[in-house]
Amino acid sequence: MARTQTDILIAGGGIAGLTAALAFGRxxxxxxxxxxxxxxxxxxxxxxxxxxxxFLQPAKNxxxxxxxxxxxxxxxxxxxxxxxxxxxxxPPQIRDSREFLATDMGEQSFGWNLMNWRVxxxxxxxxxxxxxxxxxxxxxxxxxxxxxxxxIVRLSNGDSVAAKLxxxxxxRNSAVREAAGIGVKTTRYGQKTLAFVxxxxxxxxxxxxxxxxxxxxxxxxxxxxxxxQPASAxxxxxxxxxxxxxxxxxxxxxxxxxxxxxxxxxxxxxxxxERRLWPIISQRAERLSAPRVxxxxxxxxxxxxxxxxxxxxxxxxxxxxxxxxxxxxxxGLGCEKMLAEYDRKRGADIRKRVQAIDxxxxxxxxxxxxxxxxxxxxxxxxxxxxxxxxxxxRAGMGH
Numbered sequence: 153m154a155r156t157q158t159d160i161l162i163a164g165g166g167i168a169g170l171t172a173a174l175a176f177g178r179x180x181x182x183x184x185x186x187x188x189x190x191x192x193x194x195x196x197x198x199x200x201x202x203x204x205x206x207f208l209q210p211a212k213n214x215x216x217x218x219x220x221x222x223x224x225x226x227x228x229x230x231x232x233x234x235x236x237x238x239x240x241x242x243p244p245q246i247r248d249s250r251e252f253l254a255t256d257m258g259e260q261s262f263g264w265n266l267m268n269w270r271v272x273x274x275x276x277x278x279x280x281x282x283x284x285x286x287x288x289x290x291x292x293x294x295x296x297x298x299x300x301x302x303x304i305v306r307l308s309n310g311d312s313v314a315a316k317l318x319x320x321x322x323x324r325n326s327a328v329r330e331a332a333g334i335g336v337k338t339t340r341y342g343q344k345t346l347a348f349v350x351x352x353x354x355x356x357x358x359x360x361x362x363x364x365x366x367x368x369x370x371x372x373x374x375x376x377x378x379x380x381q382p383a384s385a386x387x388x389x390x391x392x393x394x395x396x397x398x399x400x401x402x403x404x405x406x407x408x409x410x411x412x413x414x415x416x417x418x419x420x421x422x423x424x425x426e427r428r429l430w431p432i433i434s435q436r437a438e439r440l441s442a443p444r445v446x447x448x449x450x451x452x453x454x455x456x457x458x459x460x461x462x463x464x465x466x467x468x469x470x471x472x473x474x475x476x477x478x479x480x481x482x483x484g485l486g487c488e489k490m491l492a493e494y495d496r497k498r499g500a501d502i503r504k505r506v507q508a509i510d511x512x513x514x515x516x517x518x519x520x521x522x523x524x525x526x527x528x529x530x531x532x533x534x535x536x537x538x539x540x541x542x543x544x545x546r547a548g549m550g551h
Contacts, residue, residue, distance in 0.1 A: 153310040153311050153312065154311045154312075155312045155314060156184060156286070156311070157182075157313075158182045158286070158313055158315050159176075159182045159315065159317070159485055160181050160184070160316065161183075161184045161305050161313050161315040161317075161319070162176075162184070162185040162186070162318075162319045162321055163185075163186055163187075163292075163320055163322040163326075164185075164187060164320070164321035164322035164323060164449070165188075165189065165190065165287075165289060166187075166191070166272075166449070167268060167271050167272060167466075168321045168449030168463070168466045168469075169185060169187065169321035169449070170185070170272065170276070170279065171218070171220070171470060172319055172448065172470050173279060173282075173285050174218050174220065174275060174278060174279055174282055175214065175217075175470055175474050176285075176477070177283070177285035178219065178282065179477065179478055181482075182284050183284060183285045183286065184285075184286045184313050185285065185286070185287050186291045186292060186293055186307060187287075187288070187291070187292070188290065188291070188292045188308075189289065189290070190289040190290070191273075191275070191276055192269060192272065193269060193273035194269065194273070195267060195270070195425065200269045201268035201272065201428075202267070202269065202348060202385075202425055202426060202428045203267075203347040203385070203387065203430070203457070204266060204268060204375065205265070205268055205271070205463045205464075206262065206265045206360065206373060206464075207264050208262065208263040208464045209259070210464070210467065210471060214471055219278055220274055220275065223278055224266055227267075227270055228264035228265065228266050229374045229376055230260065230261040230263075230358050230374075231261055231262045231359075231360045231373070231374060232253070232254050232261050232358040232359070233251050233252065233253055233254070233360070234251070234262060234359075234360050235249060235251045235252075235360070236249060236361075236362050236364070236531055236535075237249040237361060237415065237417070238364050238527060238528045238531055239363060239364060239365045239415060240521075242365075243412045244365050244412065244413060247528060250534075250535035251535075252535065256542070257546070262360075263464075265373050265375065265385065267375070267385065288307075291308055291309050292307065292308040292327070293308075293327050293328055293331075294306045294307060294327075296332075296445075298442070298443040298444040299444075301316075302314055302444060303317075303443075303486075315444075315486075316444070316486040317444055317445075317446065317477070317485050317486030318444060318445045318446075318486075319445075319448060320332070320447045320448065320451040320452075321449045321450075321451060323449075323450045323451060324451070326447070326450075326451035328445065328451065329437060329447055329451050332442035333442065334437050334438055334439055334442060334447065335437070335438045336437050336438065337435065337436050338434070339433060339434040339435070340433050341434075341513065341514075342391055343367070343368055343389055343390065343392060343431075343456075343513075343517065344389075344390065344391075344392045344395035344429050344430060344431050344432060345387055345389045345390075345395065345429070345430045345432055345457055346386070346389075346390070346398060346399055346427050346428070347387055347388075347427075347428045348386050348424075348425050348427045348428065349378070349384070349385055349386070349424045350372075350383065350386055350410070350421040350422060351379070351382065351383045351422045351424050352381070352383070352384065352418035352420065353381075353382070353418065353420065354417075356382055356418060357374075359374065360373045360374060361414075361417060361418075363417070364524075364527060366517060366519040367389060367391050367394060367517050367519075368389025368432070368513065368517045369387070369458060370386070370388045370389075370410075370413050370414060371387045371457075372385075372386055372417070373385045373386075382418070383424065388413070389432060389517065395429060396429065398410075399427045399429050403423055406423065406427075407421060407422060407423055410423075430457075432456050432457075434454060434456060434506055434510050434513075435453065436452075436453050436454075436503065436506050437451070437453065439499070440452050440469075440494060440502075441491035441494060441495045443488070443491075446473055446486075446491055446494055448466060449463075449469060449470075452466075452469060452502065453465060453502045455506055455509050456510075456513045458509050458512055458513060458516070461505055461509055465501075465502065465505055472494060472497055476490050476493055508547075515530070
């Protein structure tokens with residue numbers, strides 16, 4: 153069985169793990185990535201990720217620095233306005249709405265929306281040309297032994313890797329986190345989200361629309377035109393049983409339901425992809441590091457898909473971890489000082505974001521009229537009080 157010497161071993165082949173491999177490779181660190189499965193890089197293939205992500209400015213800056221943005225830019229749709237719509241009853245009746253403008257913060261756009269499978273496609277292409285990165289798909293992390301000078305990782309094929317730092321990007325059920333003895337706090341909401349793509353009669357005009365009723369937001373996020381028609385990605389949160397019922401519904405009936413739920417803001421909606429279900433939880437690791445180990449992305453935190461915080465928070469983990477690695481250099485990579493600083497800085501931000509989105513989810517999913525009235529009052533205050541609006545927008549944009 154072979155042993156490889158490297159600087160960094162990354163467990164996990166999703167967007168976060170692959171971006172980390174590219175970032176550390178570009179920064180001059182020898183990197184090995186292991187993942188049980190290769191990324192699915194075509195939208196129509198089984199297992200493709202039909203969710204979309206609005207990548208905020210810090211994420212775009214990172215993509216530019218590591219040579220990924222040029223591959224993605226052509227299919228990225230700018231999000232210039234965030235429209236929030238409050239509704240009650242069924243069919244939903246609009247009570248009020250507000251629009252948050254990126255120009256209010258001196259920016260042209262809040263972010264750029266991309267299908268997740270398209271980001272994986274871009275990462276796979278760019279990584280092929282990146283020297284110093286060893287991608288091992290079909291191979292998993294099994295165990296590790298940390299020492300003062302580094303860590304020995306055993307893999308599922310019997311090989312081992314000696315690294316200075318192990319990065320856990322292997323998801324909410326992280327094997328690396330478990331091996332490091334780090335616990336998690338998990339909140340289950342009994343919700344699931346449906347993710348799919350639609351076309352519609354009216355142009356989206358680069359406006360992302362969140363519509364509140366109950367069960368969670370119904371969000372329309374702009375995409376490039378599809379077959380000559382305006383198109384959007386949809387994230388529709390519901391109680392678990394209702395989400396499963398909608399996922400199994402005959403297409404014509406489903407299109408009628410989702411059009412009603414959208415209040416026909418973009419006209420009738422037509423389904424243009426499969427419907428994928430995802431469970432909704434909040435989760436936060438008790439700490440972000442152990443000797444020679446750093447947790448990032450969903451190994452460190454899981455956030456409901458509200459306000460584009462999930463994957464952007466993951467990339468903020470990576471930005472700090474890369475910057476600290478560059479400061480530490482090869483000799484200090486993975487040392488106690490570096491990991492303590494990572495834990496301190498990212499831990500505080502993650503706690504605030506998980507708590508804020510948890511509260512927001514509880515309010516926006518409630519069927520109770522008193523809570524819905526609180527939701528409406530909060531929406532108005534968040535927009536109409538200038539200082540509060542700016543503070544919320546700064547936090548939401550990752551500043």
